[in-house]
Amino acid sequence: MEPTGHGARSRDELVIRIEGVTKAFQTPDRGRLTTLDNISLNVPYGQFITIVGPSGCGKSTLLKLIAGLTPTSGGRILYQGAEVRDLNTKVGYVPQESKLFPWLTLEENVAFGLDSKRYSREERERQLKYFIALAGLAGFENYYPSQLSGGMSKRASIIRALAYEPPVILMDEPFGPLDAQTRMVLQDELLKIWEQKRQTILFVTHDLVEAVALADRVVVMTHRPAHIMDVIDVPMKRPRNIFAIHRQEGFDEAYTRLWDIFRHELHIKTQ
Amino acid sequence: MTIGATTSERTAAVERSGFLSKRRVWIVLVRVAFVGGFFLLWEIASQRWIDAFLISSPSRILTSMIAGFRSGELIQHCWVTLQEIAIGFPAGVILGIGLGYAFGRSRLLAEVFEPIIIALNGIPRTALAPLFIVWLGIGIWSKVGVVFLLTFFLNFFNTYAGMRQLDQEYVDLARLMGARGWKLTFRVILPAISPYVFTGIRTSIPFAVIGAIVGEFVAATEGVGFFIRQAAGLFRTADVFVGIIVLMLMVIAIDKVAELIERRALRWQSTSEHVRIQG
Numbered sequence: 001m002e003p004t005g006h007g008a009r010s011r012d013e014l015v016i017r018i019e020g021v022t023k024a025f026q027t028p029d030r031g032r033l034t035t036l037d038n039i040s041l042n043v044p045y046g047q048f049i050t051i052v053g054p055s056g057c058g059k060s061t062l063l064k065l066i067a068g069l070t071p072t073s074g075g076r077i078l079y080q081g082a083e084v085r086d087l088n089t090k091v092g093y094v095p096q097e098s099k100l101f102p103w104l105t106l107e108e109n110v111a112f113g114l115d116s117k118r119y120s121r122e123e124r125e126r127q128l129k130y131f132i133a134l135a136g137l138a139g140f141e142n143y144y145p146s147q148l149s150g151g152m153s154k155r156a157s158i159i160r161a162l163a164y165e166p167p168v169i170l171m172d173e174p175f176g177p178l179d180a181q182t183r184m185v186l187q188d189e190l191l192k193i194w195e196q197k198r199q200t201i202l203f204v205t206h207d208l209v210e211a212v213a214l215a216d217r218v219v220v221m222t223h224r225p226a227h228i229m230d231v232i233d234v235p236m237k238r239p240r241n242i243f244a245i246h247r248q249e250g251f252d253e254a255y256t257r258l259w260d261i262f263r264h265e266l267h268i269k270t271q
Numbered sequence: 272m273t274i275g276a277t278t279s280e281r282t283a284a285v286e287r288s289g290f291l292s293k294r295r296v297w298i299v300l301v302r303v304a305f306v307g308g309f310f311l312l313w314e315i316a317s318q319r320w321i322d323a324f325l326i327s328s329p330s331r332i333l334t335s336m337i338a339g340f341r342s343g344e345l346i347q348h349c350w351v352t353l354q355e356i357a358i359g360f361p362a363g364v365i366l367g368i369g370l371g372y373a374f375g376r377s378r379l380l381a382e383v384f385e386p387i388i389i390a391l392n393g394i395p396r397t398a399l400a401p402l403f404i405v406w407l408g409i410g411i412w413s414k415v416g417v418v419f420l421l422t423f424f425l426n427f428f429n430t431y432a433g434m435r436q437l438d439q440e441y442v443d444l445a446r447l448m449g450a451r452g453w454k455l456t457f458r459v460i461l462p463a464i465s466p467y468v469f470t471g472i473r474t475s476i477p478f479a480v481i482g483a484i485v486g487e488f489v490a491a492t493e494g495v496g497f498f499i500r501q502a503a504g505l506f507r508t509a510d511v512f513v514g515i516i517v518l519m520l521m522v523i524a525i526d527k528v529a530e531l532i533e534r535r536a537l538r539w540q541s542t543s544e545h546v547r548i549q550g
Contacts, residue, residue, distance in 0.1 A: 069443050089449050099440050103462035103539045112458075113448035146541035164448065 015168055015200050016043035016066060020075035023061055035061050037225035038075070045167070046198045050211040052258070053221030054265075059204040060096075063170040066202070067091050080167070092161030092169040092199075096176055098153035100145040106156050107132065107141035113164030131159040134193055151182045158190065162199070171203040175210065187214060188242040195239055208262070212236075212254045213245045220261050229265070232257050327508040332516070335509040344498075349517060351494040352483050355411050356525070359418025360479040364472055366419075367426025371471075372460070374427075375434020388427070396420045397485045404490045414486030414494070421482040425475040426468075433467025434460075466540070469533045476525050480518055495521075 023036040035058035043049060051059050064070045066077055068088035077084045079091075092113070100109045110131060114124045132138055135155040145153055154174060161169050175183045187210060194201065205211050211218045218232045236250035245251055310329045317328035339345030374381040400417050407413035437460065445459040461468070487496025495514050502510030 067443075067447055069447075087446055089447055091447065093444060093447050095440055095444065099438075099444060101441060101445075101459065101462070103465070103537075104458075105539075112445070112450070115449050144539040144541075146539065160448075 013045050014042050014078075015045045015080060016041075016202075017078040018042075018062075018066075018075070019078070021062075021065060021072050021077060022074035023058065023065060023070075024073045034073075034225040036065075037227045039226070039228055040075075041219060041228060041231075043168075043200060043202065045200055047216045048194065048201045048203065048214055049217050049219060050203045050205055050215040051219045051221060052205055052208060052211045053226060054223055055206055057221050057224055057226040059206075059221060059226075060172050063093070063172050063202060063204060066168075067093055067170055090166050090168070092164070092166040094158050094161045094169065094171040094174045096173045098145070098150075098157035100148075100153055100156055100160070102145045105142050105144055106137060106148065109145070109156060110160050110163050112160060113166075115164070118164075127163055131163045134196070135159045135189070150178060151186060154178065154182075154186060155189065158193070162193065162197075165197075166199070168200040168202065171201060173204050173206065175207075176205075183210075184242055190214070191238075191240060191242065208255065208258055209245070212251060212258060213240065213242055218254070218258060220258065222265060230261055324506070324508060327512050331509040332512045335507075336513045336516070339510070339513055345513070345517065348493055348495045348498045348514075349521070351411065352414075352480075352487070352496065352518075353521070355414040355483040355486070355494070356418055356479050356521075358411075359415040359482065360422050360475070360525075362415075363419040363422025363479070364426050364475065367423045367471065367475075368430045368468055371427045371430025371432075371434060372456075374431045375437065375460075375464075381431075388424075392424050392428070396424070397481070400485050400489045403486065409490050409492065414483050414491070417486040418479045418482035421478040422475045425478060426471040429467050429471025429474070430464065433464030436467070437463055465536055469529075469537065473526060473529050473533070476529060477522050480522050480525075484518065 018039055018041040021036060021039045022034065024032050024034045027033050039062065051062065053059050061070070065072055066079070066084065066088065068084045068086055071085075079088055100106070101112065104112065107128060111124065111128055114127060116124075119127065128141075132141060135158070137152060137156060137159075140148065140152065145156070148156065158171075158174065175186055178186065191214065203214060212234055215234050218234060219228055220230045220232065221227070222229050232254055234250065234254045236248050236254070240248060313326070314329050317323040317326055317331075323331065336345070374385070397417070399420065400413070403413040403416040407416055441459060441463055442455070445455055450459060483494065484496035484499070487494040488500055491497040495517055499511055499514035502508075502514060
């Protein structure tokens with residue numbers, strides 16, 4: 001099985017290489033719709049990458065390609081050196097809606113990825129306890145998802161992906177449908193959880209502040225057919241304070257660069 | 272660094288309970304009064320307005336029923352009918368769910384066989400009962416066959432409908448988390464479609480009983496259907512009603528068992544309250 005501690009790896013070792021990937025769909029009227037056009041991106045271990053772009057530009061499709069849920073139409077994706085051809089079970093996936101399995105309790109949901117072949121009974125118990133406590137869900141182990149609030153389901157959905165320790169977590173606008181306050185609290189918690197293990201995270205969002213606040217690097221995508229317009233390094237130090245992110249050094253610089261790109265894309269003129 | 276769930280979250284998570292007990296008592300009272308009134312009216316009608324020979328009466332039916340059970344005759348008939356259902360119904364349920372599941376898993380299978388299944392479903396299946404008598408004889412197996420047929424299609428269609436409604440994202444997520452084969456089927460797909468599956472099972476219960484009775488109507492020497500037909504032939508109206516009531520109780524009993532299983536299996540569903548449409 002894959003080692004999960006990344007301490008031994010050099011900072012620059014790549015976990016994902018996306019090489020000239022194109023994705024086209026068949027439209028109902030037999031046309032071809034290209035959503036992703038010649039996308040190339042290198043993702044080193046342990047980086048928190050956010051992907052921003054207008055809605056419908058294919059950000060989610062990119063995650064699906066990395067997860068091997070849908071095949072590429074051109075180019076290739078290398079995951080830990082091997083080309084992704086089939087389902088990539090070495091990634092964790094956090095979908096837009098929480099998508100906890102409603103027929104399983106919170107604990108059973110979080111335990112779903114903890115394969116008995118990989119984890120002994122004690123390890124499993126320890127892992128569950130650790131992550132459930134980390135997400136502040138202790139005491140709710142036997143609740144069904146229908147009995148949990150939106151924020152709780154979201155946290156459970158995130159630790160479900162983290163619990164079996166995949167090297168890469170793909171997050172598809174996980175905080176999209178939440179209200180502003182819950183969103184900030186969860187961003188803060190996500191960063192705190194991430195600081196513990198520093199998995200590689202690819203986080204899709206359409207919120208520019210969120211993109212800058214969370215990321216080491218922000219990948220900017222364009223309208224359909226989407227290509228990568230720019231990749232911005234976020235020079236902010238960690239750990240970060242989400243609740244005062246605007247005052248943190250480096251935020252303005254990264255945010256302004258990001259906004260400039262979008263302003264041009266949207267043809268907004270400044271006074 | 273643990274962030275505890277807030278109090279509001281705890282309250283939100285607590286199950287909604289505390290039904291209005293006073294209201295419940297009223298509902299039961301009105302219900303009992305309604306049914307009691309009906310029987311009373313029936314009893315009076317049989318004495319004053321309509322010939323008891325035609326509609327019998329609750330008291331006569333009760334007397335007949337007690338006599339039937341005392342002599343053991345009715346118990347024997349019930350036993351036979353129950354046997355037919357006990358074999359044909361589970362077989363129809365299991366094969367129906369199995370095939371519905373297989374259709375959902377295999378696109379090829381569904382594409383090839385769907386029109387055929389729909390065509391077969393178009394056959395009025397009770398019309399096959401005489402044929403089953405010819406093929407399987409006058410004993411219980413011909414009735415088992417009819418019960419099976421009636422049960423099978425309902426379970427098949429419901430399960431298949433569930434498979435088509437299945438949320439792709441659940442399956443994708445489960446597979447990404449390493450679920451395959453047994454785990455994917457029994458831990459993800461079947462639970463996900465279980466509301467459909469249970470709808471199939473429960474709607475097919477009365478049809479299973481119908482199947483047994485139709486088979487027994489056509490040709491039999493025992494069974495509740497046979498009992499009813501015999502009673503009707505002898506103009507023993509009370510006995511006809513006894514048979515009908517026994518069948519009704521049978522359906523209710525089987526349905527109760529199914530409901531119990533369903534409750535346990537679907538306890539994860541939020542208890543659905545009555546939908547409010549106006550104010």
